[in-house]
Amino acid sequence: MRELTERELVEGCLREDRRCQEALYKRYARRMYAVCLRYARHELEAQDMMQEGFVRVFDKLGGFRQEGSLEGWVRRIMVHTAINQYRRRSFHQERFGLENLPEDPVAATALAELGERELLALVAGLPDGYRTVFNLFAIEGYDHAEIAAMLGCGESTSRSQLAKARRMLQERIHAIHLTTHEGKASDR
Amino acid sequence: MRERHPIDDIFRRGLAAAEQEPPAAIWEGVMRQRAGRRRLVVVWRRFHWIGSLALLVGAPAIWWALSDAPTPPTPPPAQVAAARAGAPAAPAERITTHPGSPADGSMGPAADRTPDPAPTVRSATHALSPDPGKEPASRGDRARRSTARQGSDLAGAAHLNPGDGEGSSGTRTVHERERTSSTSAFGGSVQGAMSFATGSTAGDAQWLSGRRSAFVHGVPMSAPLTRGVPDSYVLPRAEWWLAVLAGRFDRTRRWQGTDPELVGARAAVEGHAGEWHLGLWAGRRWRSGSWFGVGIEHTGGRSAYERSDRSQQLNAFVNTSIAVFENTVLATQSDTLFVVRERSETTAITGRSSTWRVPLLLGWEGGVRRWMFGAHLGLALEWQRMRDGYLFLEEVTEGGAVVQRTERVRDADRSFGLVSAQLALDGGFQLTEHVWIIAGPVYQTGLGVVFGQGAVQALPTRLGAQLRLRVDLPHRQR
Numbered sequence: 011m012r013e014l015t016e017r018e019l020v021e022g023c024l025r026e027d028r029r030c031q032e033a034l035y036k037r038y039a040r041r042m043y044a045v046c047l048r049y050a051r052h053e054l055e056a057q058d059m060m061q062e063g064f065v066r067v068f069d070k071l072g073g074f075r076q077e078g079s080l081e082g083w084v085r086r087i088m089v090h091t092a093i094n095q096y097r098r099r100s101f102h103q104e105r106f107g108l109e110n111l112p113e114d115p116v117a118a119t120a121l122a123e124l125g126e127r128e129l130l131a132l133v134a135g136l137p138d139g140y141r142t143v144f145n146l147f148a149i150e151g152y153d154h155a156e157i158a159a160m161l162g163c164g165e166s167t168s169r170s171q172l173a174k175a176r177r178m179l180q181e182r183i184h185a186i187h188l189t190t191h192e193g194k195a196s197d198r
Numbered sequence: 199m200r201e202r203h204p205i206d207d208i209f210r211r212g213l214a215a216a217e218q219e220p221p222a223a224i225w226e227g228v229m230r231q232r233a234g235r236r237r238l239v240v241v242w243r244r245f246h247w248i249g250s251l252a253l254l255v256g257a258p259a260i261w262w263a264l265s266d267a268p269t270p271p272t273p274p275p276a277q278v279a280a281a282r283a284g285a286p287a288a289p290a291e292r293i294t295t296h297p298g299s300p301a302d303g304s305m306g307p308a309a310d311r312t313p314d315p316a317p318t319v320r321s322a323t324h325a326l327s328p329d330p331g332k333e334p335a336s337r338g339d340r341a342r343r344s345t346a347r348q349g350s351d352l353a354g355a356a357h358l359n360p361g362d363g364e365g366s367s368g369t370r371t372v373h374e375r376e377r378t379s380s381t382s383a384f385g386g387s388v389q390g391a392m393s394f395a396t397g398s399t400a401g402d403a404q405w406l407s408g409r410r411s412a413f414v415h416g417v418p419m420s421a422p423l424t425r426g427v428p429d430s431y432v433l434p435r436a437e438w439w440l441a442v443l444a445g446r447f448d449r450t451r452r453w454q455g456t457d458p459e460l461v462g463a464r465a466a467v468e469g470h471a472g473e474w475h476l477g478l479w480a481g482r483r484w485r486s487g488s489w490f491g492v493g494i495e496h497t498g499g500r501s502a503y504e505r506s507d508r509s510q511q512l513n514a515f516v517n518t519s520i521a522v523f524e525n526t527v528l529a530t531q532s533d534t535l536f537v538v539r540e541r542s543e544t545t546a547i548t549g550r551s552s553t554w555r556v557p558l559l560l561g562w563e564g565g566v567r568r569w570m571f572g573a574h575l576g577l578a579l580e581w582q583r584m585r586d587g588y589l590f591l592e593e594v595t596e597g598g599a600v601v602q603r604t605e606r607v608r609d610a611d612r613s614f615g616l617v618s619a620q621l622a623l624d625g626g627f628q629l630t631e632h633v634w635i636i637a638g639p640v641y642q643t644g645l646g647v648v649f650g651q652g653a654v655q656a657l658p659t660r661l662g663a664q665l666r667l668r669v670d671l672p673h674r675q676r
Contacts, residue, residue: 026236035225043220048213060220061227068232129212148206149213176205 016080023071035064038081042088044126048133048145049092063091089150093160096142132182140175147172244472247446251663255637259627436484438671441491445475445640447662449499452644455654464654467547471501473660481559483670487572488562497553504546511539537597544591553582553658557620570626570634578620580644583613584656614650616657618642622664634668 014022014033022030043060050056067087074083133141142161146152147168152160154168161168449471453464474497481491515535521528561574585608592603619642626636644657 031229032225035228039220039225040217041215043224044213044216044218047218048216057221057224057227061224061231064224064228065231065235068228069235126212126216126218129209130216130218133209133213144209148203149210176203179205179209 017076020071020074020076020080023068031068034067034080038084039064041081042084044130045085045088046092047130048149049089049096049142051134051138051141055095059092059095060088062095063088066091089146090160093142093146096138097162128186132179135182136175136178139171140178143168143171144175144179244448244470247472248663251446251637251665254665255627255635258629258635436482438482439480439489439491439668440671441479441481441493441636441666441668443475443477443479443493443495443664443666445477445662445664447473447475447497447640447642447660449473449501449658449660451656451658453654453656454647457654460654464656467503467505469501469503471499471549473497473499473662475555475662475664477555479557479559479666483563487564488560489574491557491559491561491574491576493555493557493559495555495557497551497555499551499553501549501551502547503549504544506545507543509541511541513537513539540595542591542593544589546589546591547586548589549584549586551582551584551656553580555580555618559620561624563624563626565628568628570624570628570636572624572626574620574622574624576620578618578642579615579648580618580658581613581615582656582658583611585611612650612655614647614655616644616647616650616655618644618658626666626668632670632672634666634670636666636668637663640664 014030019030019034019037023034039060042063043056046056046059046063047053050059063084067084070087074080133144136144143157146157146160147154154165154172157168158165451468453461453468455461475495476497477493477495479491479493481489483489513536515537517533517535519529519531521530555578557576557578559574559576561572563570563572565571588605588607590603590605590607592605594601594603620640621642622640623638624636625638626634628634640660640662642658642660644659647655647657
């Protein structure tokens with residue numbers, strides 16, 4: 011059967027056509043699940059996030075103007091669902107001060123060896139606030155003013171959390187790098 | 199400028215387009231969650247008109263009921279002062295005191311005195327003391343006369359005899375009057391009635407205008423109650439009325455006609471549909487509560503039916519080849535070819551109908567205060583026009599090839615006339631003297647087709663609620 015276009019998918023979903031809904035879900039589920047995994051603390055939370063996000067996608071599909079890409083629109087809904095969950099957890103109440111953090115460059119070779127799974131695990135290991143800010147800034151491309159507005163915190167908090175997230179990721183990547191090299195050395 | 203960091207780049211490159219396989223349970227969860235919400239939406243869509251009608255009827259009724267509370271008269275300042283200073287009981291207070299008049303102590307010789315009950319007592323005494331030059335009046339007459347007087351009269355009397363309140367005879371008179379007032383409930387009530395009927399104080403006038411519920415049908419609000427019902431006034435024996443109405447109905451149809459196959463097919467796909475009624479009624483109502491009415495109503499309805507069928511056909515072709523040489527089987531070969539053919543068919547029927555009704559109604563109503571209840575029944579002549587459209591979608595998948603077929607068919611318009619019966623309960627509230635808001639459940643059912651064309655006709659059965667705004671046309675006195 012030929013692949014449905016975005017417009018056909020949207021129109022079918024608006025008619026509550028189960029096949030179109032399933033097709034839309036299958037088309038974006040893998041990418042959106044990866045998005046959810048980046049924001050969630052663990053897989054169960056990512057699954058909840060994804061379910062809630064897709065329910066919102068189908069509920070709000072009438073508001074999709076078909077001006078941009080459907081994937082971008084679905085992705086934005088997923089990110090906002092993740093942010094809502096983060097806000098519900100009220101982690102933004104934590105106070106983080108600006109600190110003078112060292113930002114050592116990380117060896118590119120160490121990172122090149124990391125696959126998707128490892129990168130996801132590294133992001134998932136960050137505390138909630140760090141993880142959310144890092145995802146929004148580094149991967150989604152929002153700036154600090156937008157992040158501050160979305161999370162209901164100050165721009166300085168966003169900057170601070172981003173810096174701490176980077177430092178924590180660097181430390182963990184270094185640790186992985188060292189372990190790998192030690193392993194290789196011991197093999198000889 | 200946006201800060202750049204190698205960590206960001208690495209993670210962006212690695213994760214921006216990342217994909218992970220989600221568990222199948224998520225999709226089931228999405229469907230389950232949406233199905234629950236959809237049920238609520240369906241229930242709301244189906245029955246939201248009940249809530250809307252309740253709001254339409256209930257909100258004005260509650261507003262009127264709440265605004266019906268009588269406003270107590272505002273006591274003049276002198277009364278307040280007298281009450282603070284331990285003034286005598288209510289009957290003596292009501293008789294006296296008008297703000298700005300000499301009797302309240304703010305003007306005249308007693309203005310510089312310390313506020314005490316004396317001015318009130320004095321004025322009461324003189325207002326009530328019998329005139330020695332006239333015949334003693336009865337107790338009720340005395341009360342009426344004293345309250346009917348204006349404040350200036352009372353004040354004048356008090357001013358002419360400033361020493362009475364201080365003398366022993368004056369004090370005795372006051373005590374006697376107090377005793378009279380306290381023991382005569384009738385006298386007190388007459389005083390109260392007279393007081394607000396003559397509009398002698400601003401507070402009484404407010405109180406009177408606040409008592410909307412006290413109006414008597416046909417008696418103007420401004421008519422003084424002391425005069426009683428005007429001699430020329432008679433309750434109208436009957437009066438005409440006009441009403442506009444709106445209703446929402448749940449409709450099902452019973453099909454009948456000369457083509458049993460078509461009748462069966464239509465009956466099989468018949469479902470519930472919503473209808474709005476708008477109309478205008480006029481009629482006459484008698485004093486006994488019975489009424490009749492005729493009207494014209496229009497009803498628009500839309501029904502939708504959709505059915506999907508899916509079938510899968512598996513064909514297996516077996517081709518067997520046998521090589522035989524001199525009665526010896528050398529080789530056999532069997533090829534089995536499976537062909538799967540999937541077929542899905544969707545049939546959607548959309549039916550629209552437009553109905554004009556001319557009902558003839560008989561009813562009865564009774565009332566308690568401003569509330570009304572009743573019932574009515576009637577017969578109606580209906581002219582119904584129907585238009586149906588069909589959409590057939592067929593999709594066949596065979597060996598990877600997909601064939602789609604779409605067909606749209608529109609039926610010719612059908613129109614026919616029928617007779618229907620109607621039974622309804624009414625509950626209403628009187629908004630003003632001549633305007634009523636009435637609502638209640640209505641049941642309508644088709645009795646039979648009286649004229650029409652086409653092989654099938656539909657007899658509707660409707661159950662719903664109706665809201666009427668009725669205006670009683672003012673009765674002309676001859």
